[in-house]
Amino acid sequence: MTTSHxxxxxxxEGGGRGGDEELRVGQQHREMAVDCPGELxxxxxxxxxxxxxxxxxxxxxxLRRRREEEGRQLDLNASLRLKQLSQNPHIGIDNPxxxxxxxxxxxxxxxxxHTLLELDELLLSLKQVRGxxxxxxxxxxxxxxxxxxxxSEFQSALKIHNAVANNMHRPSPPYPQTHQALQxxxxxxxxxxxxxxxxxxxxxxxxSDIRLQSLLLAHDRIAEKEMEPEPPTSxxxxxxxxxxxxxxxxxxxxxxxIPLGATVRNxxxxxxxxxxxxxGAAERxxxxxxxxxxxxxxxxxxxxxxxxxxxxxxxxMHGLLTFVLIPSTQSKPPPVKExxxxxxxxxxxxxxxxxxxxxxxxxxxxQKGDILHIISQSDPNWWQAYRxxxxxxxxxxxxxxxxxxxxxxEAMKQTIEEDKEPEKSGKLWCAKKNxxxxxxxxxxxxxxxxxxxxxxxxxxxxxxxxxANRKRPIALIGPTSCxxxxxxxxxxxxxxxxxxxxxxxxxxxxxxxxLGGRDYHFVSRQMFxxxxxxxKLIESGEFEKNLYGTxxxxxxxxxxxxxxxxxxxxxQALKVLRxxxxxxxxxxxxxxxxxxxxxxxxxxxxxxxxxxLRDIIERAREMEQSWGHLFDAIIVNTDQDKAYGExxxxxxxxxxxxxxxxxxxxx
Numbered sequence: 001m002t003t004s005h006x007x008x009x010x011x012x013e014g015g016g017r018g019g020d021e022e023l024r025v026g027q028q029h030r031e032m033a034v035d036c037p038g039e040l041x042x043x044x045x046x047x048x049x050x051x052x053x054x055x056x057x058x059x060x061x062x063l064r065r066r067r068e069e070e071g072r073q074l075d076l077n078a079s080l081r082l083k084q085l086s087q088n089p090h091i092g093i094d095n096p097x098x099x100x101x102x103x104x105x106x107x108x109x110x111x112x113x114h115t116l117l118e119l120d121e122l123l124l125s126l127k128q129v130r131g132x133x134x135x136x137x138x139x140x141x142x143x144x145x146x147x148x149x150x151x152s153e154f155q156s157a158l159k160i161h162n163a164v165a166n167n168m169h170r171p172s173p174p175y176p177q178t179h180q181a182l183q184x185x186x187x188x189x190x191x192x193x194x195x196x197x198x199x200x201x202x203x204x205x206x207x208s209d210i211r212l213q214s215l216l217l218a219h220d221r222i223a224e225k226e227m228e229p230e231p232p233t234s235x236x237x238x239x240x241x242x243x244x245x246x247x248x249x250x251x252x253x254x255x256x257x258i259p260l261g262a263t264v265r266n267x268x269x270x271x272x273x274x275x276x277x278x279x280g281a282a283e284r285x286x287x288x289x290x291x292x293x294x295x296x297x298x299x300x301x302x303x304x305x306x307x308x309x310x311x312x313x314x315x316x317m318h319g320l321l322t323f324v325l326i327p328s329t330q331s332k333p334p335p336v337k338e339x340x341x342x343x344x345x346x347x348x349x350x351x352x353x354x355x356x357x358x359x360x361x362x363x364x365x366x367q368k369g370d371i372l373h374i375i376s377q378s379d380p381n382w383w384q385a386y387r388x389x390x391x392x393x394x395x396x397x398x399x400x401x402x403x404x405x406x407x408x409x410e411a412m413k414q415t416i417e418e419d420k421e422p423e424k425s426g427k428l429w430c431a432k433k434n435x436x437x438x439x440x441x442x443x444x445x446x447x448x449x450x451x452x453x454x455x456x457x458x459x460x461x462x463x464x465x466x467x468a469n470r471k472r473p474i475a476l477i478g479p480t481s482c483x484x485x486x487x488x489x490x491x492x493x494x495x496x497x498x499x500x501x502x503x504x505x506x507x508x509x510x511x512x513x514x515l516g517g518r519d520y521h522f523v524s525r526q527m528f529x530x531x532x533x534x535x536k537l538i539e540s541g542e543f544e545k546n547l548y549g550t551x552x553x554x555x556x557x558x559x560x561x562x563x564x565x566x567x568x569x570x571x572q573a574l575k576v577l578r579x580x581x582x583x584x585x586x587x588x589x590x591x592x593x594x595x596x597x598x599x600x601x602x603x604x605x606x607x608x609x610x611x612x613l614r615d616i617i618e619r620a621r622e623m624e625q626s627w628g629h630l631f632d633a634i635i636v637n638t639d640q641d642k643a644y645g646e647x648x649x650x651x652x653x654x655x656x657x658x659x660x661x662x663x664x665x666x667x
Contacts (some may be wrong), residue, residue: 031263031274031359032307034314119158123149176223182216237287239327247295250287250323260314260321261396262288263359269304277362278375278384278397291328298322341374342388344660346456346629349400356409357399358382364398368628371461371660372400381405388660406457414455456629462666463658464583472654473555473565473582477574477627478589479619481601481608483637487589488566490644500563502554505537508546521554538580539573552580564651571627578630583665585654587647588631591620592638600637632659 261280351363
């Protein structure tokens, strides 16, 4: 089965040109987008018309002629009435003369249609009615009505009624008379300023009132929109019957720069719409549906063509497109408004290297750490998304692998790699195992044992603006000799009123010059191990039989003072730090090139060997590969001054701009 992508021209979920050829060599592409960029192809094919489509068009023409003939036989009086109604919209259900033949009846003036009540006539009529009544109770009721009519309040209300009724024939305009009412009012005010009579001065004062001017300004803004001509409606859908087949005729206006946004696939000789992509003309119109079979586009037969030919046909089409479709027989679920989900990608993705992406042209590439806005998960395997910041430049949503689908294929990949593991030498396997044990001895990884087994896909995110009185701690991560310690110390020395370090814990004895709570928190080994087991220590280690570590409480104490806590940590500490309520901002300090790194270390009177430099760079690469999904920013330390300036810029940005953080932090 081949497919194509309907972006405004037609392409197919199948990876671009040559869908059939690729399938013959085992490729997995199934759809193709129908109006991909022009470089993917724009040749037009000769027009062929099938007998079926010719019969459909003939049937439509017969229906049109029949309707025209029926229209000519309409009742003449009815036509005159409709003509009269269109010319005089005030004739309606309250005007009985509408039902009279306009040939023989002379319509009275409009104003006479609304009764003007005269008090004298009304009083005379009531007196006549009273004389005809023999019932005393009824006569008493008439007396009460007469007394009411003689009251001055009622007579004033009657005058208002007559004034309104006398002007009811004046129609309200269907749209504002002008959108320059304020300008006209100001002109009248300027003219009335020279008037000396009372009315002119009162009018000038009224038009100078700021409240009236604001009202007229609001009127003008609304009137300007109301008086704009309505754009002609060109996107329509018509159902017509041909034999036992229901055919849908769809008209869609497609701009040159807005793709149609759909994909098609082949099912035998049929071309089926397989996907509607967000952001395209098809999705906005709501007239095309997944499962519809395309018979014809702008008079060109589509049935029997493969997805690449459909792409060629639609490559240059724009303006009003006419689709002849057989509607999908599948029951359409009620439309569900999907909420946008924001996720951080924990892996790199390149659709050009993915044999499973249904439409390579629509695949959205991204890198680890990118924020994706997932706008549709209707297909659980392939979500539709935008990259953060690319919404304006990316008219169509792109396809990214769904979370479950990505986990399944990564698990399969890991299984294949594990099957190959026994082929490696036992010596190498033991060395790797021992190396991992040694790391666990030095760092608190008891809560992180599942990190290597975890399949990283996406993490749901939300925007967060740090409060002024609760600053996020800054964690500097990087291999040894990359300068993160120097950058931290520079912050503490240059801005002691703003930055501070967390006081570490230790089990060694206090020295005479040391002060508990300032230099260290001096605790017993038992208390240290208790806090370590409880997960309260971000990192820990042993030196000369004494334990050292940094606790989350120590970081929290700095935050409570209103300062920014700056930490230099190993990557193993990140899981504990991120699982706390501290909301850290993690910055990776990456080494520059080998030669530049040698020059930086030479300033500190260090002369590393070439293999040592390579080890530093390789260690940085491994850290970024394994932990890069947790980094909020990366600074390449090519120059200490530039790196320090960039570090300050990132920290200052936390006060002025909201940042993406895991949703779990805000619950």
